[in-house]
Amino acid sequence: MFWRGVTVVDACVRRDGRGGSPTAVTDDDPTATDPDRRAVAAAAGTSHAAFLGAGRTPDGGWPVRFFTATGVLAGCGHGTVAAQAVRLTRTGLGELYDRQHTGGRTFDTVAIRRPAGIEVWFDQGLVALRDPAPDECTAIVAVLGLTADDPHPTDAPRIAAPGTPRVLVPVRDRAALFRVHPDLGRLTAVCRRYGVLGCFVYVPPVGDRPGAARMFAPAIGVDEDVANANSTGCLAAHLLDTTGAQTIAIEVEQGDTLGRPSSVLASARGGPAGITTRVGGLAVVCSGQE
Template sequence: MSWQDVTVVDACVRRDGRGGSPTAVTDDDPAATDTDRRAVAAAAGTSHTAFLGPRRTPDGGWPVRFFTATAELPGCGHGTVAAQAVRLTRTALDELTDRQHTGGRTFDTTAIRRPTGIEVWFDQGLVALRHPAPNEHAAIITALGLTTNDLHPTDTPRIAAPGAPRMLVPVHDRSTLLQVHPHLDRLTTACRQYGLLGCFLYVPPAGDRPGAARMFAPAIGVDEDIANANSTGCLAAHLLDTTGAQTITIEVEQGDTLGRPASVLASAQREPAGITTRVGGLALVRDGHRGDD
């Protein structure tokens, strides 16, 4: 089928406007099949597509669905940044505060026009944390091609789930992070075996220096993600949990190995029900629309 008005958004660009994760955004077509939806990202030259629903859900959220070339995702952080940036551009407003419905959950979103782009924040909700079982840990570390010396000396891997679980893996330093070359077939098998979305390798923020990270998710068709906003929120939750602080805000740089420098912001705080997070990023909406078969 033909998709009209596909907009490409560079989501989570760096402070200077460089890079970002190219994400396709289009209005959903009720006549489309999921096979049709999976084809849009490849046609648009992006890893993900956000499909905007035509009407609100009963709880007041605007539905947004996310697809890669191989699967529908229960959520997508940089896709949410892209979707809400496009929604703001369709108005004359300087700021749009609303609700989005994705993956069975409705949450608050805010999009603000800035001189350098559109800043978007969204509530990620509760993030569940647990330590990986020994077999999970061994399978993932082996698939990533890491040795004991590559791992961070004081931080430890965690499983974090804002919905879909993923493993957070701290490494020794930025040099180690940039040199990781995972065995993608083994990683796909291990993630599917243990029900993981993927693996978020990171170096924690230190002082005023942002953290750095790489996200590998071959099990859902994304060998390496340019910017993974949801995992950045998970990292904020993990760091809050391990430091004992009441609130924390972090910035994590991503995408350098792919030539698309990106930056994601996240905050976490303790609430009676657990740790909740907000995730944000700056988006640049490209001029012009295109239709693809």
Template sequence: MTGDGGHDLTIVDACTRRGGGGSPTAVLIDHSALSDGARRAIVRRAGTSHAAFVDTGADTTPTVRFFTAYGELINCGHGTIAAQAVLLHRRRAGELRARQRTGGRTFDTTAIQRDDGIEVWFDQGTVDLQGGSAAGLDRILAALGIRPHDVPADDAPCVASPGTPRLLVPVTTLPTLLSMRPDLRRLAAECRRLGYLGCFVYTLSPTGDAATARMFAPAVGVGEDVVNANSAGCLAAHLFATGRPSTIEVEQGHTAGRPSSVYATAGATARGISARVGGMAVIRSRSNGTANG
């Protein structure tokens, strides 16, 4: 499809599950000097929660910036997956091993054409982990509608940051997770006060190598995210730090009717705990406006 001013805009379903679902994400190949206001307006008109603006320029390493209708994000995991899928598609290649520059960091990416879409992995980098503030935690849990006994005794909320902090909140059961109805206005105020992107609420499978999660980020204009790939990487880092299996598949999007999957793995490096994050992407509408068959 064509964006305002003839820009090359593509809609990608990022982090699909079994070929469906995923988070609709706009990707714009942006060679011009758009203002931030114009970028926010493009997100609104595209009808997606996020957009990735890819400046290929003359450099071999593209710079990718991410926006919601409310403003710019330092990074965006599913946006990275969508952007790299479009770059592979444009090259009409089977595989693309590249680098991406986002938020002052340059990192490795891999995109591979599969039968059911494009598989993308990226190096999330170091994830900083901190215990949650007791005072702030009580107010956040109340805004989420989570009672103290909903939090498992063998896990605890923590702050995780791959560049932007968010609160990871475990709950005991899947029904508890799926029945949550947060007070989004109150949650937005608490997240702004504490400097959090949002809250990633999850429950682990009995085997510990899978999780189901929901991401609430009303402070940046996203009441509930269909999928949040960076938070899945943060969860893998948290699991590694607490001695649990740190290669995990995270399901999201069920309450939005768009089942999604993110894959993440974490381990120790010289700089701290780092994670790799991956997911499948399906290009739903090509840049010439035709639907993918």
């Protein structure tokens, strides 16, 4: 079907407004099929598409669904940044404090106009962490093409789940990160075998210097993501857990290898129920906004 009113948003741009992950945002059509929705991202030239529902859920959230060219996603961090940026633009307000319903969960969002774009934050909720089993770790690391010197000397792989699990793999430095060249076919098979979304390879932030990361998720049709906001929140939870801090705030640069420099912000806090996180980014609405 022909889909009207698609807006393209660069989500999670750098502080100067450059780069970001192009994301299609549009109003959902109740008569559309999921194959129709999957086709929107491809037609818009974006890896992901966000579909805004027409009315609130009983718990007060605006429904938003996310699709790639190959299927539906339970959640999408940079897609949430894009969706809430469009919603703020439509209101004409300077700030919008609201709630979004995605993947069976309703959570708080805030969007604020800034000189370089629209700053969006959302509550990611609880992030569960566990150490991978030896066979999981060996299988996943083996398909990334790392050399013997590339693994981080003090950090170790972790599986993090804000809902859908993904593997966090630390490397020594940015040179090692940029050398990563996974076998995408084997990575797809490994991710499906162990039930994980993909692999988030990262260099931890040090002091005031941002971290850096690359997300590979070929099993859901995204060979390499320009910006993966949910995985950045997972990384914040992991760093909080391993350092013993009470709270932590990080910035992680992504997208450089794809020519789309991006930046994601995240914070984590420990509580009685576990580690909760907030994730944010700056968005620029590029085209199609009515």
